[in-house]
Amino acid sequence: MSPAMSLALILIALALGTFSSLLFAIHWLTGSSTQLSTTLLLILVAAVFLTVFARLRRRVPVLRGPVEQRIFRFLPVGCLLLGIAYAAFSLVPHAKRLPHGGWDAMAVWNLHARFLYRGNAGAWVGIFDPSMSASNRDYPLLLPNLVSGAWIVTGGERSVVPLLLGITFAVLTLGILCTAVSALSRDGRGWAAGLMLLATPIYLLSSVFQMADIPIGTYLLTTVALLQFAEAWPDIRKPALFLAGLSAGLVGWTKNEGMLFIAALLTSQIVVFACFPQWKELRTRLSMLAAGLAPMAAVMLAFRALLSTANNPIQRVANVTSPQRYVEIVGGFYEQVKGFGATWHSGGVHPVVLIVMFLLLYASTANKVNPTSLSLILTLVFMFGGYFLIYLFSAYPSASAYVEGSLDRLLLQLWAAFLFILSTFSLSPATDGFNK
Amino acid sequence: MFPHNSEYLTAAVFLGLYLVLRLNVFPQLSHKVNSRKFLLVLFCAIALVNVRAYRNKVGYGNDFISPTEKALQELRKSLPNVGCVGFISDFPRLSDRINARFVVRYALAPVFVDDGPDADWVIVNAPNYDPNAAPADLVLVRDFGSGIMLFRKRIE
Numbered sequence: 001m002s003p004a005m006s007l008a009l010i011l012i013a014l015a016l017g018t019f020s021s022l023l024f025a026i027h028w029l030t031g032s033s034t035q036l037s038t039t040l041l042l043i044l045v046a047a048v049f050l051t052v053f054a055r056l057r058r059r060v061p062v063l064r065g066p067v068e069q070r071i072f073r074f075l076p077v078g079c080l081l082l083g084i085a086y087a088a089f090s091l092v093p094h095a096k097r098l099p100h101g102g103w104d105a106m107a108v109w110n111l112h113a114r115f116l117y118r119g120n121a122g123a124w125v126g127i128f129d130p131s132m133s134a135s136n137r138d139y140p141l142l143l144p145n146l147v148s149g150a151w152i153v154t155g156g157e158r159s160v161v162p163l164l165l166g167i168t169f170a171v172l173t174l175g176i177l178c179t180a181v182s183a184l185s186r187d188g189r190g191w192a193a194g195l196m197l198l199a200t201p202i203y204l205l206s207s208v209f210q211m212a213d214i215p216i217g218t219y220l221l222t223t224v225a226l227l228q229f230a231e232a233w234p235d236i237r238k239p240a241l242f243l244a245g246l247s248a249g250l251v252g253w254t255k256n257e258g259m260l261f262i263a264a265l266l267t268s269q270i271v272v273f274a275c276f277p278q279w280k281e282l283r284t285r286l287s288m289l290a291a292g293l294a295p296m297a298a299v300m301l302a303f304r305a306l307l308s309t310a311n312n313p314i315q316r317v318a319n320v321t322s323p324q325r326y327v328e329i330v331g332g333f334y335e336q337v338k339g340f341g342a343t344w345h346s347g348g349v350h351p352v353v354l355i356v357m358f359l360l361l362y363a364s365t366a367n368k369v370n371p372t373s374l375s376l377i378l379t380l381v382f383m384f385g386g387y388f389l390i391y392l393f394s395a396y397p398s399a400s401a402y403v404e405g406s407l408d409r410l411l412l413q414l415w416a417a418f419l420f421i422l423s424t425f426s427l428s429p430a431t432d433g434f435n436k
Numbered sequence: 437m438f439p440h441n442s443e444y445l446t447a448a449v450f451l452g453l454y455l456v457l458r459l460n461v462f463p464q465l466s467h468k469v470n471s472r473k474f475l476l477v478l479f480c481a482i483a484l485v486n487v488r489a490y491r492n493k494v495g496y497g498n499d500f501i502s503p504t505e506k507a508l509q510e511l512r513k514s515l516p517n518v519g520c521v522g523f524i525s526d527f528p529r530l531s532d533r534i535n536a537r538f539v540v541r542y543a544l545a546p547v548f549v550d551d552g553p554d555a556d557w558v559i560v561n562a563p564n565y566d567p568n569a570a571p572a573d574l575v576l577v578r579d580f581g582s583g584i585m586l587f588r589k590r591i592e
Binding site: 069071072075076079082083086087090093094097098099100102103106107110111114115118119123124126129131134135192195196198199200201204205209341342343345346347348349351353354357358360361 | 441443444447451454472473475476477478479480482483484485486487488489490491492493494495496497499500501502505538539541542545546548550
């Protein structure tokens with residue numbers, strides 16, 4: 001699989017996020033957005049990213065993969081295509097059953113989109129009114145702005161638009177996972193990784209719910225993929241790091257937990273590259289990541305300072321001395337991991353079985369540890385640590401209930417990125433798609 | 437604690453077979469059947485079983501919006517230029533009343549929807565509407581069907 005396809009899909013995802021963010025900035029500063037101006041903005045963003053793609057694809061090496069037996073080349077992709085066809089066949093009645101998405105779509109995401117689309121003359125800031133606290137008025141606005149922007153461009157408020165955007169992000173995630181892993185591994189494991197994602201029923205379910213868990217997962221995946229591209233292909237190292245920073249910023253602009261990801265990502269880079277030590281590389285990485293992150297950081301800071309303050313995650317420090325709290329949280333983590341995937345008692349098999357089989361098929365002993373892979377694993381560890389602390393310090397009387405109501409979606413957000421990290425962690429720099 | 441559904445039992449049996457092949461327990465069998473190819477076929481089969489499992493979940497989730505969306509959009513067009521409306525409903529369960537208020541807020545955005553009959557204009561969602569139970573200071577403006585009605589404060 002050519003790396004160009006992976007780059008193209010990643011840039012489409014980034015273009016959607018950039019369009020949404022720019023539209024928000026313009027809407028906030030000027031007070032309104034017309035169909036003409038919004039369409040021109042979309043064309044401009046598309047043109048910029050098309051130019052970026054044209055320049056980068058020339059610099060990405062197309063390396064031949066190792067000779068593989070036919071069954072390993074064709075069976076995974078054949079089964080993936082079959083799975084996609086069957087999933088699409090099941091998705092249509094599901095989407096017809098929930099034309100307006102799930103509860104959160106109505107109470108938060110599409111509600112905010114309607115405020116943005118219908119709220120001329122500044123009425124849209126009603127999103128942040130204290131009476132809207134039950135609708136998560138502190139949530140960032142990437143998805144609602146994207147929906148609103150699509151309504152503006154298409155000239156009407158159609159319920160099919162947020163549905164199609166939700167499915168688009170799900171398809172992009174699947175495509176990016178398959179192509180990015182294939183580009184790096186140059187064998188059939190990319191399709192197997194995609195099959196693992198498709199074989200997670202909660203992933204397909206959520207694509208129809210029109211919530212932000214799939215889009216944030218898309219940007220988490222694009223961030224980790226771009227970081228591995230920067231490691232593998234020195235010719236595009238700096239642009240890939242810049243785009244990874246932009247992508248991380250879009251993670252933060254999609255949901256509040258994205259800010260934890262940004263902190264975890266930057267910290268993991270510092271820890272790993274300081275330990276190796278590769279100070280020059282660390283300096284380059286941090287400067288390019290920061291440069292890419294800067295525009296979204298400005299938007300998020302302005303949003304928090306002037307429109308909506310985030311909920312303080314440190315709500316009850318006294319919980320740190322409560323053993324019962326720790327027991328509840330650990331128990332909650334166990335229950336949610338055990339039930340992850342929506343395969344329990346539904347005719348499916350837990351995704352961990354597929355992971356074990358995938359590792360037996362494709363894991364190889366890495367002669368040299370890839371620092372980027374290590375930093376990505378550490379990012380996930382920091383994310384889980386962050387979630388644990390948030391549950392620990394929350395003011396919820398019952399941590400079990402809090403974990404039960406939220407952790408499954410947090411796991412879903414990380415799932416595609418986790419599969420990518422799993423698939424690329426065991427790649428040996430000497431023999432696979434790493435152009436050293 | 438551990439699942440014992442037929443899918444897991446079947447997967448366990450086949451994984452056991454894989455281990456037999458991989459560990460060369462029966463050399464003649466391992467010679468005939470490549471363990472890695474066997475594992476790949478098993479992996480793909482289990483993955484497709486899981487994709488099928490999604491279909492069993494397609495009935496999951498409730499559509500709160502469609503039953504009243506048309507009536508509420510009609511109401512929205514009839515509403516004068518106000519920033520806030522009140523909302524009351526006759527659902528016996530609190531969760532249903534909360535759902536109904538969220539649905540109305542979603543339909544009327546960016547107009548705010550307050551719980552209770554205190555605003556000048558009040559939306560009523562009452563599939564079992566009883567005129568005798570309506571607050572005395574509210575006058576019915578229009579019935580939009582599906583239990584959705586628009587009231588306004590009586591002008592003295």
